[in-house]
Amino acid sequence: MAAYEDLMAFERETQALAQVAGRLGWDQETMMPRDAGPQRGEEMAAMEGVLHARRTDPRVADWLEAAEPVGEVEAAQLHHIKRSYTRASKVPAKLAAQIARVTSEAQGTWAAAREVDDFATFAPVLREVVALKREEGAALSAGGDVYDAMLDDYEPGATAAELAAMFDALRPGLVALRSAVLDAPAPPELQGEFDEGAQMKLSRQIAKVFGYDMAMGRVDKAVHPFSSGSGLDVRITTRTSQSDPFNCIFSTIHEVGHAAYEQGIDRRYLLTPLGGGVSMGVHESQSRIYENQIGRSRAFTGWLYGQMRDAFGDFGIADEDTFYACVNRVQNGYIRTEADEVQYNLHVLLRFDLERALIARDLEVEDLEGAWNERFEADFGVAVDRASNGVLQDVHWSVGLFGYFPTYSLGNVYAGCLNEAMRAAVPDLDSALAEGNTAPATDWLRENVQRHGGLYAPxxxxxxxxxATPSEAPLLRYLDKKFRGIYGI
Structure with a gap:
């Protein structure tokens, strides 16, 4: 066991340093001084250089060869370390550091461009990011499919062809349901102004209701909500809009799903490869089931209605049933993170197709905004009015997360599967949710998904x-039943 123990001690230090690098990213999005971007880019590049050197250290190969697993956990640890070592060894250290530097700076450029709705000011640095990621993908793929190599970072074992087939099976049902819903009379829309301080207070309360341990986390504001960290330090962010408290509330619940996954992993795996979520698809399954199947359910929204009235007074919605319909109102909109459940995946599929074209060189950065706007109008029947509602709305491409977007829809598929199993296992779940008690749901998810961390393949x-083998069918059944019920169709 000596080789295994030496390898794991080395790996724990690597994991700890990776957490420090992650904290730099969290600070950049929440508290970093506005003009500190160039220096932060250098800091991130330096950290990536250290991490890359550790991940490709020749001793890792020696330890892997000598180590002999004695059980399931040890075998899984070695699998993840070998996978990381193999991938990292294919990428030159100079390229890894350059990607870290450029993406750190690009994030600030994106935020500034988004604020003034000017894609042209972001395009040059995005062009550099895309070129670097193409180079990295080529190194990782070693002659294979470059996009698949990128996707493997976020969903190990998945291929673009497999996901495209799944999404092609999703699309007709989603389009048909959307058409039927949009032809029916719409529920009332939330109106008025909602104090942003009260929104944050309510969001923190709801985070605790969903089991987020604030002794090991915190809730802050950011341009784009996200979750960061693992183990004993898992932080989330949300955002507020004076006219739309649902944005804040459900962004918080979504990010709590991510954070609860990380907080729920078996503590024995802390600072090891098993100590984080196994894939972004599984991660998204947690955030989406928290946000939608639990958070937007009739039972939970009945409880939430009372909390909203306590926080904001009478806000013009007459009763719990009307509030449930209001929360789940289907309407065309530009923003993916604010999209209803029926249309959300159509937003993701647009991004999936565009980024595949970018990486394949079938689309270049200078043509991206036009391609986005054309595709969006074709898919949603609405012309994009400004860049912040279109190509600049998401942070992902600025930080080089190519291959990430499809995991959102894969997470929805996984959530549909988990929801059916959870409802069968906890038949009286709605009675608990109606009282604001999410524990029967979150405990089931912790036991069946979260505690395992990276032990099993996604x-x-x-x-x-x-x-059962995961498929899109449970998600389509759930959406069809829910929204045909709400809209009486």
Missing amino acids: RDLIGQANG
């Missing part, structure tokens, strides 16, 4: 929890 994990 699809194996969901398959074990669901009792």
Whole structure:
């Protein structure tokens, strides 16, 4: 066991340093002084240089060769370390540091361009990011599919062709349901102004209701909500809009789903490869099931209605049933993170297709805004009015997260599978949710998904929890039943 123990001690230090690098990213989005971007880019590049050197240290190969797993956990640890070592060894250290530097600076450029709705000021640095990521993808793919190599960072074992087939199976049902819903009379829309301080107070309360441990976390504001960290330090952000408290509330619940996953992992795996979520698809399954199947359910929104009235007084919605319909109102909109459940995946599919074209060189950065606007109008029947509602709305491409977007829809598929299994296992769940008690749901998810961390492969994990091979069918059944019920169609 000596080789294994030496390897794991080295790995824990690497994981700890990676957490420090992550904290730099959290600070950049929440508290960093506005003009500190260039220096932060150098800091991030330096950290990436250290991490890359550790991940490609020749001793890792020696330890891997000598180590012999004695059980399931040890075998899984070695699998993840070998995978990381193999991938990192394919990427030159200079390229890894350059990507870290450029993406750190690009994030600030994106935020500034988004604020003034000017894609042209962001395009040059995005062009540099895309070129660097293409180079990295080529190194990782070693002659194979470059986009698949990028996707493997976020959903190990998945391929673009497999996901495209799944999404092609999703699309007709989503389009048909959207058409039927939009032809029906719409529920009332939330009106008025809602104090942003009160929104944050309510969001922190709801985070605790969903089991987020504030002794090991915090809630802050950012341009784009996100979750950061693992183990004993998992932080989330949300955002507020005076006219739309749902944005804040459900962004918070979404990010709590991510954070609860990290906080729920078996403590024995802390600062090891098993100590984080196994994939972004599984991560998204947690955030989406928290936000939608639990947070937007009739039972939970009945409780939330009372909390909203306590926080904001009479806000013009007459009763719990009307509030439930209001929360789940389907309407065309520009912003993915604010999209209703029926249309959300159509936003993701647009991004999936565009970024695949970018990486394949079928689309260049200078043509991206036009391609986005054309595709959006074709898919949603609405012309994009400004860049912050279009190509500049998401942070992902600025920080080089190519291959990330499809995991959002894959997470929805996984959430659909988990929801069916959870409802079967906890038949009286709605009675608890109606009292603001999410524990029966979150405990089931912790036991069947979260505590395992990276122990099992993504699809194996969901398959074990669901009792069947993951497919899009449960998600389509859930959406169809829910929204045909709300709209009386």
